Amino acid sequence: MNSQPTLDEVARIAGVSRATASRAINGGSRVSATAQRAVDEAVRSLGYVPNPAARSLVTRRTDSVAVIVPEPDERVFSDPFFAGTLRGVNRVLATRDLQLVLLLATPGAQGQRTIRYLSRGHVDGAVVVSHHKNDGLADHLAAIGLPCVFVGRPWNGAERVTYVDVDNVAGGREATRLLVERGATRIGTIAGPPDMTAAVDRLLGWREAMAAAGLPDDAVAIGDFTEASGEEAARELLDRHPDLDGIAVASDLMAAGALKVLAELGRQVPGDVAVVGYDDLGVAERTSPPLTTVRQSIDEMAERATRLLLEQLDQGRPGAMRVVIPPVLVRRDSA
Structure with a gap:
């Protein structure tokens, strides 16, 4: 059986030192164009396979990116928002042969463990999604200098990090305006958690x-x-306000729950009560009736966030940029 070619053989055929061959193969600096071409040719001719550990020592890169989700496990694996996020991130990372590492950073000891893990250089950067007011992730990541991009505007430290968001104020406004245009005059809302910027912005709209x-x-x-x-x-809403003829709901999953309650109460949708959701990640098409909703393209947001992160990694420094995507109203039968 033939043995695998070694780095020494690559260096000998390329006519360079072993150290130069290592830097050329593993992406290090201080390698001339002539030496780089010679090493590349030697690698091809020998069929040499680089050692990932050696590459990491030279480049100080792990070739992995964390997706940080400060949510409990049961929500991450049941909400299509997170599946869309992971799909979008992984699609971009795959083009660069980078590994996705999922970190569920719920508050308390687990969140502190996540910060320690990140500060020890186990990943090259992070995409943060579904963050909350008190998780402090923007400040923590900026403090340790880890390249990061947030999907959604962070509560604190937004001026220090890059984030990609949908215009949730406009989305909440458009959803409600549709109900008004239908002639609804007693319109309620089911808002999201008040410690998340997306929920606060949709309620403001x-x-x-x-x-x-x-x-x-x-x-x-x-x-x-x-x-x-x-x-x-x-x-709760219908008990306090039985005269409601329209409901704007801050997520499609919550809207699906509202539709169940309206059906139990014998309220026709949209005849008695028109309903508009928010997300359009697959749930809205399966409800009865199909849900009018505000689309936020989480796949697009996650892809753009990941590309911005890769730009930071290529430039060798964290950045601070804001990208805001307009929402789209999708009309179906519920309104």
Whole structure:
């Protein structure tokens, strides 16, 4: 059996020192164009396979990127938002032969463990998604100098990091405006958690549209972006405001829960109560009736965030940039 070619053989055929051959193969600096061509040719002719550990020592790169999700496991694996995020990130990383590392950084000891892991250089950079007011991730990542991009505007430290977001204020406003245009006059909302910027922005958009229409904005219930919370919030909302004829919901999963409650109560959708959701990640097409919603293209957001992260890695320094994508209203049967 023939033995695998060695780095010494590559160096001998290329006519360079072993150290120069190592730098040329593993992406290090201080290699002339002539030496690089000679080493590349020697590698091809010998069929030499580089040692990943040696490459890491030269480049100080791990060839891996973390996706940080400060959410409990059950939500990550049940909400299509996260599947879309991981799909978008991995699609871009695959073009560069980079590995995705998923980190579930829930508050407390697990979150601190995640920060320690990141500060020890186990990944080259991070994409952060679904962050909360008190997780402090933007400040922590900026402090350790790890290249990172947020999917969604962070609560704190937004001026220090790069983020990609959808215009959630505009999205909440458009969803509510559609209900107003349908003739609804008693419009409520099921908002998301108040410690997340997306939820706060969508609620603000709802309030702006209600004010513009001269309608009261007292019919508010809060969920946590899950279907179960949508059901609970809808019961609370309809118990307090049984005259509602429109509901703007801050996520499609919560809207699916609201539709179940309306059906149980015998309220026709959209005849008695029109409903608009938010996301358009597959849930809206499967509800009964199919859900009018505001589309935020999470695949596109995740892909753009990952490309921005790779630009930071190529430039060798963290950056601070804001990218805001306009939302799109998708009309179906619920409104």
